[in-house]
Amino acid sequence: MIVCFGWRQFLLFVTLVFFLTHFLSVMELHQDSNVKDPHQKKQKKFNHLVLGPPAGEGLPNRLQCKGTKALNKIQISTSSNISNGGGGVSFVTIFMVYNSSVDDVKSRDAATIVGRVSYNKVERSMAVLNTFINFIQLAMPESNMVILTDPASRLPLKRNRVTVYSVEGEYSRDKLMLQRIRSYIAFLEKRLEDHSREPTQKITNFIFTDSDISVVDDVAQIFNRYENFHLALTFRNNKQQPLNSGFIAVRGTPDGILRAKVFLEEVLNVYVTKYMKASRMLGDQLALYWVVKSHTSFDEKKFNKAEPFLEEIGGASVLFLPCLVYNWTPPEGAGQFHGMPLNVKVVHFKGSRKRLMLESWNFFKSSSSTEDHDVSVSVSHMLCLVLSSGRTKYDF
Template structure:
């Protein structure tokens, strides 16, 4: 059973933003998924869907990823340099999208000083501070810069291209375009999760690709950035973006969080294996 909520906040800076909150799961049990089928090639969204992620290699050359220096990381039966491991995760992220949503593109926002190249994704350098301690803050800035560029492009070309901003270490296992089809009045979608401190996950944000949707998403991210600076800079290395995100949403929708506190089953958009890294034993059947 799927349950969603769409709200139109009584807005301050983001007039009439329609926010879709995609609930997490509370399951009593798990059923292992034995295989993930190929996409049916349906395009639910009446428009293209592009995935956007932020990724950088920290002054290391990805071309050197296959070489194994003394500083190696072992994952299962495979050994990688640290850059090689990051690139393997990025390749897996893109590979899942190519299987589950083969008509979608992937855009990687990165440091202009990065030597990143990729044959299956568009690399888009955006100026900023991509240091480890500033990366979550920079991610919001990169999103805003990208959306502003996209908004300018729409002044000359009417091209509905919906956007899904994600972490680069996720696996998309089914077509997500139905979000935009089923909820035509939604401008921006976020995922809930069962965490009182960080009830919203910044690793998945869907934005409708219309002028209106993109404009309101820019204003929304600007408010999150402002809250980040004013309230959560002590958590700038990790979690600060999620704390700021929750603060902004709560400021508009104070009752929203309590609506998802009931122990009911939902279609699962955002799921993490409870067993921990390297201990994966299957996932719920309706994870997306």
């Protein structure tokens, strides 16, 4: 009996060893197959344009493309922006360069090639800023631009109708979004001082934007079309982050500037007290949304429809404009997407799309030279390039 019992133990031990060895071999094979699987999806960025099928095919009121040729045209306004809302328009953006001196333009460390041009980190940042200016001067040639920056920064920028305005503050990467709101507030305070000294001065409306946007139509018309707002924000159908801070319009009257300043001061306070963990990114948008939704009368369901609407928020009349038109962003990766509306006015090249922004301007210049100076056709072709390549992640 003892011998029989020992033999059974031996058989059980052998069986267990065989099972474990087989199991480990199967697991190792499975891991190898995962690594070598050619169909496995990976996050890959490209250093050249990759065109795909343009979204929105066959949908009404959407840009229709065949490759990079537009089959219809976007609706470009022909009216001047000089008299909008009783005055001209100035675009205001915050801009900084990091990691190297702006004088070190000969360095080719981490060079990026766009077309036939090679950029280092500073040069490619400046290229984006200059492209931002180029598009504005194309769509709204009589508008002005103000670049908010650190007093210690020396920007190699000499462009007509462009002013560099220094604001003291904390411009580190981790605090830049926070500093942006503070710089906007400081700029508005200075405008109020100017109005107090010269009450009869000409009214200038302001549009605060990110520097990675392309204005493709006259956005100043909002100051005429919607006469009763103090500031305007852009929204999208997104439950967590329905508001985007990349486009904020402020009416340039003393009352409009004051109410916009007070509104942004409330946003800043919420940002500092509630969202400092998101100070590098998204904190400003979360704070904007908190300020808006904290008013009990506000109906969040209005974000579900891409239609402008007006609301009273903390004593300010706030106009909400759909991102679909005033802050349209090329999509990255998969997901439901319904093309580009024919009345789009602003394209926002967020994140890794900045290469596409530069490529788009280069394509516009080459296209405009062959289209008998029809700007609407050239811009439409350029937007087909954006539409066809917007799903690709670019290394910039």
